Amino acid sequence: MIYTIENEQLKVEIADRGAELMSVIGKKTGHEYLWQGDATYWASRASILFPICGRLTDGKYTYKGKTYEMVLHGFSKLATHKVIAQTKESVTFELKADEESKKIYPFDFIFRMKYTLDGATIKNEFTVINDKEEDLPFSVGGHPGFNIPFVDGEAFEDYYLEFANAVPCKRLVMSPTCYYTGENEDFTLKDGKIIELRHDLFVNDAIFLTGTDREISLKSKKNDRAVTVKFSDKMVNLGIWQKPNTDAPYVCIEPWSGVPAYDGKVDDFATKNLFTHLKAGETYTNDFTITITE
Numbered sequence: 001m002i003y004t005i006e007n008e009q010l011k012v013e014i015a016d017r018g019a020e021l022m023s024v025i026g027k028k029t030g031h032e033y034l035w036q037g038d039a040t041y042w043a044s045r046a047s048i049l050f051p052i053c054g055r056l057t058d059g060k061y062t063y064k065g066k067t068y069e070m071v072l073h074g075f076s077k078l079a080t081h082k083v084i085a086q087t088k089e090s091v092t093f094e095l096k097a098d099e100e101s102k103k104i105y106p107f108d109f110i111f112r113m114k115y116t117l118d119g120a121t122i123k124n125e126f127t128v129i130n131d132k133e134e135d136l137p138f139s140v141g142g143h144p145g146f147n148i149p150f151v152d153g154e155a156f157e158d159y160y161l162e163f164a165n166a167v168p169c170k171r172l173v174m175s176p177t178c179y180y181t182g183e184n185e186d187f188t189l190k191d192g193k194i195i196e197l198r199h200d201l202f203v204n205d206a207i208f209l210t211g212t213d214r215e216i217s218l219k220s221k222k223n224d225r226a227v228t229v230k231f232s233d234k235m236v237n238l239g240i241w242q243k244p245n246t247d248a249p250y251v252c253i254e255p256w257s258g259v260p261a262y263d264g265k266v267d268d269f270a271t272k273n274l275f276t277h278l279k280a281g282e283t284y285t286n287d288f289t290i291t292i293t294e
Contacts, residue, residue, distance in 0.1 A: 139258025
């Protein structure tokens with residue numbers, strides 16, 4: 001089922017499957033800013049990542065001596081989430097552990113995803129609740145894709161990503177099979193804050209950055225529109241992605257609290273790199289925002 005929230009500036013649609021953004025339309029121009037899931041390139045639009053971000057080696061992990069399997073970015077994106085609250089400008093989805101989820105993720109959890117409009121900004125807020133007696137290990141992240149171009153006739157290469165502030169950052173070194181090698185390297189930004197977009201940036205899948213500024217905008221060299229993503233300090237890594245070796249007309253801007261598995265290593269969820277471990281009775285929150293400038 002699709003749920004709609006809107007105000008004078010934006011009309012936003014979200015599906016209960018995966019609690020996933022499905023449409024972000026700017027009312028001033030009528031333009032659709034969110035990637036619309038053409039399966040030729042990438043069938044999703046704005047996956048919500050829980051309880052992992054990225055790949056697991058061989059699609060597996062261990063916990064307390066048992067081996068489990070889990071899909072890329074976790075099972076939340078495939079599950080139907082229940083709406084527990086809605087107003088004209090906000091909607092909250094909830095996913096709870098059940099017997100099926102425990103076959104692949106043996107933990108009790110309550111996961112909520114809330115979308116709220118504030119002018120031309122969409123707040124994407126994650127809440128994880130551990131109301132049981134065991135530590136709850138997880139990571140969360142966003143994976144929204146944005147259409148390029150904003151205006152017909154412009155080229156992909158007319159677009160660039162710009163951080164609000166010049167901050168030196170590192171790139172996570174990934175293996176040819178798209179796993180983390182454990183090494184980081186300097187990543188050069190034009191003028192200290194710009195990535196000019198080219199399809200060949202993504203020949204080895206995503207660019208993962210760490211230590212970046214917390215605000216990044218997708219902009220055109222030929223018009224004044226923009227999509228700006230701001231993310232909290234808890235989002236320790238930033239992914240930039242499109243389907244490799246294609247002319248895909250979109251780019252994903254992905255704030256993550258986690259990291260893909262190490263190359264050649266099957267993770268133990270008790271010790272997985274950058275996992276949050278939520279203690280019994282505690283609640284975790286994290287967020288990022290998407291702002292449309294027209």
